[in-house]
Amino acid sequence: MMKCPNCSSKDIGKIGSHQYYCWGCFIELTVNGDKMSVYQVEEDGTLSSLDDLFFGDESMQDFSQIHLS
Numbered sequence: 905m906m907k908c909p910n911c912s913s914k915d916i917g918k919i920g921s922h923q924y925y926c927w928g929c930f931i932e933l934t935v936n937g938d939k940m941s942v943y944q945v946e947e948d949g950t951l952s953s954l955d956d957l958f959f960g961d962e963s964m965q966d967f968s969q970i971h972l973s
């Protein structure tokens with residue numbers, strides 16, 4: 905069962921062979937093998953990547969530091 909990395913909602917809809925949509929926070933998830941990408945759908949329909957927020961190296965380090973402290 906997939907879980908949204910942004911809002912932890914399990915209300916994920918499949919919109920393509922490797923694409924999912926979170927109905928909790930309205931972001932698009934793309935799964936490519938082990939790699940997951942997150943996109944925000946703008947009002948004009950374009951996608952802007954949110955990968956830096958979730959999967960960037962710096963944010964991952966910050967996240968682990970938060971967990972350790």
Ligand SMILES: [Zn+2]
Nearest residue numbers: 908911926929
């Ligand atoms: Zn979500």
